[in-house]
Amino acid sequence: MIADPLSALSSLAAALRRIWRERRANVMMFTAFALIPLTFATGMGVDYSRAMSLQSKVASVADAASLAAVTQPMMQKPILTACDVARRTFVAQATGLAGLHLDPLIASQFTITITDTYASLPPATLTCPTIGLTGLDVGPIPLSRVARIDFRGTSDNSFAGVLGLATLTIKGSATAKTVNAPFIDIHLALDTSQSMGLAATDADALKLWNATLARNGRGCQFGCHARDPNEKYSMEDIARMPDVNAKLRVDVLRDATTDMIDTAVQSQGTNTSYQFALYRIGKNAGRYAIGVDQYAPLTTDLASVRRQVQSLSLSANDGSVGFGDTDLPGTTNFVLPYIKATSAAYDDGTTQVRARKFFFIVTDGVTDTEGWCTYGHCTSPMNPATCDAYKQKGITVGVVYTTYLPTKADPTNPRNPALRDEYIKLIQPIATQIAPALQACASPGYFFEASDGPGIHAAMQKLFAQATKTPTLTR
Known part of the structure; x- marks a missing residue:
């Protein structure tokens, strides 16, 4: 029997209302x-x-x-x-x-x-x-x-x-x-010999050539450092003239060393951990004079050393076409007594008295010797054995080699490969020996070679950074 449809719908609605009332109660309970x-x-x-x-x-x-x-x-x-x-x-x-x-x-x-x-x-x-x-x-x-x-x-x-x-x-x-910034003593020997009067770049070499030709009647960039009696100006005088303003290798050396001292001042802050001494390679008071002198004694007054560096110029020339200008054996013999070293174990950098000892040489690496190779002037690479006495006393030897670049015979013509006769006779025969000799002189990790201004600057900074690292000694 079929139920009444209206009655069925009414029953369904009532059932839904009961479920809704019960759900609201559940929600409240669950809440x-x-x-x-x-x-x-x-x-x-x-x-x-x-x-x-x-x-x-x-x-x-x-x-x-x-x-x-x-x-x-x-x-x-x-x-x-x-x-x-x-x-x-x-x-x-x-x-x-x-x-x-x-x-x-x-x-x-x-x-x-x-x-x-x-x-x-x-x-x-x-x-x-x-x-x-x-x-x-x-x-x-x-x-x-x-x-x-x-x-x-x-x-x-x-x-x-x-x-x-x-x-x-x-x-x-x-x-x-x-x-801690270790206590360090750095003895700096800077090459200011006449060969450091070479132009810093090819562009500077061209400036020098044209300017010396105009002022002295001969174009020059090599082998004419000393002023001829018949000439009004030296090559360095001409390079310094405002309308020439040619940068020489000695200028680059001076600027790079000044920046290194500035780095030392900044890194030690208010401390006086670092001492510097300055030696100048190239003193030439006479034919047989020693080719180096002490330019600034060891001191914590880095500002005074900086001023001395800023005053550096090319060394005087004795008129013998550069004879005796770079005396590297004389330099190593001269500086050693100034470095009061005991041993690497004792000079560990923990106090000023026990400061770590460094000997830095910045040079083009060509030693001038007496002889008749060219105009009574001979050259040779550095003898690295002259550095052994330093290492035996625990002194670290650092070398920056300012690469001795070939000097062009005619800087006005870049396509002309010909070189100056003086370079061919004095430098070319030993050119491949210069860097190895200097590297053998240096302590491991303390040899740097640079051929231009930025490179020399970077090399000086690296040399100082090496010196201020906490040391690891091997026995």
Whole structure:
């Protein structure tokens, strides 16, 4: 029997209304139950936020403690003193931080690790003891120090404690490093001989050629450094004239050395870690005079050395077409007594008295000797054996070779490959021997060759950078 359709629809509507009333009750019930975990989730969020804030504060304290171990005054103290200062700093600043549970005397919660490097000793790494720091002021002074602090503690919870989670873990680390500028003595021997009067570039060579032709009646760029009695100007006089303004190799040398001294001043800051002495290769008071003199004694007054460098010009010429201008054997013999070296192990750079010792030569590497090769003038490459006495005393020898470039016979014609007769006779026969001889003179890693202004400047900076590195000694 088929039911009345209207009655069926009415029954269906009543059933839907009952279901809707029951669903609204369920929603309210589910919402009530959901409020409980939502409340705890919000509370745990607050706990977590508080823990992260506390972790940041402890990390800042750890930063301060690690920095305390590597301050400049502390770098003059041995490693155990640094341990003690770092721990005291942390305890003083961490004490009283609300909600923090961290015991700096428990190794699993707080550790300080310090690594010191020395000039003549192996590196030392120490996990600092928690108690019993004795003999704090006894021990070697480091050249560099890295202090690392690791912490692990807990932060109190407010809401999560109801659920049995009373704390949250906080942890982190901080690292600080300082490298002491080692005490170094640099003895600079700069070649200002007449061959450093060569033009710095091909463009400068062309300027010199044209200017000397116009003023003295002969175009010159090589072998005419000394003024002829019949000439009004020397080549250097002409190069300096405002309308010529030709840059010579000695100009490049002077500028590069000045910049190196500026770098030294900036890198040592208010300290007086660096001392410089200046020697000039090319003194020529007479035919048999020693070809070098002391231009500035060893001093911490780098500004005075800089002024002396700025005053450098080509050495005087004795009229013998450059005879005796570059006396490299005489230079090595002359400078050595001025360097008060003991040994590489003793001169480790930790104090001014024990400064590391360096002898830097900047030269074109051609030694002038007496003879009748060309106009009573002979040349030879440097004898590297003359540098051995330096190395035996632990003195580092650095060399910047300002490449002796071929000199063109006619700089007005770039396509003409012909070279000057003086270059062909004096330099060409030994050209391939110059760099190897200078490199053999230099200590390993301290030889640089440069052929132009930017290259010479870069070489001088590299030479200084090598000298100021924390040394690694091999035995």
